[in-house]
Amino acid sequence: xxxxxxxxxxxxxxxxxxxxxxxxxxxxxxxxxxxxxxxxxxxxxxxxxxxxxxxxxxxxxxxxxxxxxxxxxxxxxxxxxxxxxxxxxxxxxxxxxxxxxxxxxxxxxxxxxxxxxxxxxxxxxxxxxxxxxxxxxxxxxxxxxxxxxxxxxxxxxxxxxxxxxxxxxxxxxxxxxxxxxxxxxxxxxxxxxxxxxxxxxxxxxxxxxxxxxxxxxxxxxxxxxxxxxxxxxxxxxxxxxxxxxxxxxxxxxxxxxxxxxxxxxxxxxxxxxxxxxxxxxxxxxxxxxxxxxxxxxxxxxxxxxxxxxxxxxxxxxxxxxxxxxxxxxxxxxxxxxxxxxxxxxxxxxxxxxxxxxxxxxxxxxxxxxxxxxxxxxxxxxxxxxxxxxxxxxxxxxxxxxxxxxxxxxxxxxxxxxxxxxxxxxxxxxxxxxxxxxxxxxxxxxxxxxxxxxxxxxxxxxxxxxxxxxxxxxxxxxxxxx
Numbered sequence: 001x002x003x004x005x006x007x008x009x010x011x012x013x014x015x016x017x018x019x020x021x022x023x024x025x026x027x028x029x030x031x032x033x034x035x036x037x038x039x040x041x042x043x044x045x046x047x048x049x050x051x052x053x054x055x056x057x058x059x060x061x062x063x064x065x066x067x068x069x070x071x072x073x074x075x076x077x078x079x080x081x082x083x084x085x086x087x088x089x090x091x092x093x094x095x096x097x098x099x100x101x102x103x104x105x106x107x108x109x110x111x112x113x114x115x116x117x118x119x120x121x122x123x124x125x126x127x128x129x130x131x132x133x134x135x136x137x138x139x140x141x142x143x144x145x146x147x148x149x150x151x152x153x154x155x156x157x158x159x160x161x162x163x164x165x166x167x168x169x170x171x172x173x174x175x176x177x178x179x180x181x182x183x184x185x186x187x188x189x190x191x192x193x194x195x196x197x198x199x200x201x202x203x204x205x206x207x208x209x210x211x212x213x214x215x216x217x218x219x220x221x222x223x224x225x226x227x228x229x230x231x232x233x234x235x236x237x238x239x240x241x242x243x244x245x246x247x248x249x250x251x252x253x254x255x256x257x258x259x260x261x262x263x264x265x266x267x268x269x270x271x272x273x274x275x276x277x278x279x280x281x282x283x284x285x286x287x288x289x290x291x292x293x294x295x296x297x298x299x300x301x302x303x304x305x306x307x308x309x310x311x312x313x314x315x316x317x318x319x320x321x322x323x324x325x326x327x328x329x330x331x332x333x334x335x336x337x338x339x340x341x342x343x344x345x346x347x348x349x350x351x352x353x354x355x356x357x358x359x360x361x362x363x364x365x366x367x368x369x370x371x372x373x374x375x376x377x378x379x380x381x382x383x384x385x386x387x388x389x390x391x392x393x394x395x396x397x398x399x400x401x402x403x404x405x406x407x408x409x410x411x412x413x414x415x416x417x418x419x420x421x422x423x424x425x426x427x428x429x430x431x432x433x434x435x436x437x438x439x440x441x442x443x444x445x446x447x448x449x450x451x452x453x454x455x456x457x458x459x460x461x462x463x464x465x466x467x468x469x470x471x472x473x474x475x476x477x478x479x480x481x
Contacts, residue, residue, distance in 0.1 A: 009053075010044035011103040016060065017042075031055045075102035075109035077350040080444050082116045095446075110154075117147055148264035152271055153343065155257045161344045162320035163253065163275055169246050170279035184281055184306040185230055188237040192222065196244050200237065202226050215240055231308040235277050242276035250276070278315045281307050288319050288326050295422035296327065298373075298389070298411075310393045313411045317344045327417045330386075332357065332410045333393075336367050341407065349386060349412065350440050358438040358445065359452045363410040366390040370406065375423050377415065379435035381446060388412030389423050 017027045024042070028035040031052055040046040056062060079098040083091065102109050174180060177191035192198040198215075203223045208214065212225045213236040222240055224233050242250075250272040259265050282305045294300050301312045310333070319326030330349035333342035338356040345351055357363065362376045370392040379385045388410055395405040418424040428434060439445025442454045 008044045009048050010042045013038075013048070013056070014042040016056070016062065020060065030059050075106035077440055077444070078113045079109050081440070082113055084443055085116070117150060148259075148261050148267055151259055151261075151264045152267045155259060155268065156271060157345060160320045161318050163272065163318075164321060165249055165253070166242075166246060166272065166276045167279050167284045167318075167321065169249060170242075170276055171283045171285065173241070173245060174280055174283040179280065180283075180286070183230075184234040185237065188234055188241060188280075192237060192241055192244075196241075198222060198240075198244075200224065202233075212236065213240070229308075231302070231306060231311060234281060234306060235308075235311060238277035238280045239273050242273045242280065246276055275318070278307075278311060278318070281305055281311070282315045284319070284321060285324065287315060288321070288324055291316065291319070291326055292420070295420060297422045308393070309391060310407075310409050313409050314342075314344075316411065327413050327420060329411055329413050332363065333407050334363055334410070335405070335407050338364070350380060356441055358441060359454070360436055360438045360450070361388070361410070362436075363388070363390040363408050366392050366408040366410075367406070370394075373423065375427075377418075377427060377429070377435045378412075378438045379432070381437075381439055385415040385432065385435050386412045387415055387418035387421065387424055387427075387429070389421075 017024070020027075022030075024038050025035045028038040031038070032055065033052065037046065041048055041052070076099055079102055080095070082088075083093055083098060173191075177187055177195070179187040179191070189200045192200060198220050200222050201224070203225060205225060205227050208223060208225045211223075212228055212232070214223045215221075216223065222237065224236055228236065250269055253272055254265050254268050257265075257268055259268055282301075287301070287305065290304060291301060294304075296316065298309055298312045298316075301307075302309055305312070307315075313329075313331055316326060317329045317331045320328070330345040330351075331343065332340060332351065334340055334357065340351070340356060343351050351357075361378060362374045366372065366374045372391065374390040376388050376390075377385060378388060389412065390408055390410045393407050393409050395407070413421070415429055418427070418429050437447060439447055439450075445453075
């Protein structure tokens with residue numbers, strides 16, 4: 001992105017002013033500019049100068065990247081995804097209409113998304129009810145499953161995947177238990193025994209065929225499956241220690257989250273315990289400094305802290321402490337069928353809520369050579385470029401004849417941060433022509449020259465000729481809906 005590119009942030013500055021309950025005159029005085037100039041900025045008739053941006057960040061304690069449009073871009077992606085549903089085909093809303101809604105109020109976009117999710121949930125419930133009635137197998141009191149996982153993901157993303165109270169507690173426990181002075185597994189096992197009177201035993205796979213960890217309260221013993229590797233064993237002990245040490249803190253976070261269903265609250269507790277486990281194995285200050293010193297070498301960080309590739313990647317997305325921030329990474333985990341089982345976006349990367357990913361993105365290529373690190377520069381439809389890293393990771397299986405689960409973890413950041421990462425060596429990061437054009441997913445992408453579409457773009461009508469074969473197998477889009 002050119003350094004002299006003009007920044008128009010009128011709706012975001014107007015929203016910031018209204019959230020603080022300020023008049024234009026008061027904000028203008030705070031920023032040292034005239035009220036008429038601020039009025040022009042808010043109406044996008046004047047760009048925001050660097051001096052005004054810096055003053056905004058200083059006076060109102062906001063991050064500059066929050067004024068860069070990430071929130072609106074994600075809101076626009078959400079709106080495009082919702083309104084691509086055939087239900088809204090005759091609504092007549094253009095991309096510009098959706099862009100104006102996103103700019104005026106990302107919160108309104110979230111509300112529309114929540115309403116759409118409730119509609120989907122009710123549709124699924126109705127379908128399941130009809131099927132059960134048809135089968136005459138409707139059991140009394142059975143509840144149809146909703147989408148609590150999406151609620152928890154939204155909550156975690158609203159916190160930028162950063163929970164400082166858990167980070168601070170983990171650093172204190174890390175020092176108290178002496179976890180950094182020995183192999184993490186040994187130190188954690190000792191801490192559980194000395195602090196809570198809980199012993200640890202490794203159990204044969206045939207005794208725990210469907211479990212990796214089980215805590216027996218009566219015997220005060222944690223049983224770990226022998227199928228877990230050493231980083232996995234350490235993580236499971238750190239997870240259980242987090243429940244013993246920080247259950248009250250985690251419960252406070254859950255209560256403040258606004259999550260209503262019991263299932264969503266339970267999922268949130270598990271997510272927070274996982275967060276604490278990672279923070280205990282990779283304490284914030286030490287991990288953030290080491291990450292910068294090693295240029296975010298994921299394998300080396302794993303060796304240094306005794307953690308796995310996926311654990312390191314996940315931890316890198318949480319480094320958002322004021323005054324000691326790491327690179328704002330996004331993360332995705334997919335299986336070989338394209339299902340997304342984990343996603344976090346501290347970098348403003350546009351993930352689809354209700355679908356898969358773009359086939360041009362090389363997270364899918366990583367399945368070809370397990371263990372190899374794949375790198376790529378990608379460019380979204382709005383012109384934003386990202387640098388991404390992808391590699392397979394495996395989970396413990398159930399023994400002979402039952403292979404372990406295999407996923408690909410994708411980690412990335414905006415191109416402006418890529419030079420800080422060791423994996424970007426050899427790339428000309430200033431050359432936009434080297435970026436792979438991708439979209440959010442086929443349903444939402446409006447790139448009309450893509451040969452890898454799974455189905456046509458919903459925002460365009462198609463013309464299909466009997467004797468003409470275009471780049472796309474779906475014909476040539478001729479007119480926007």
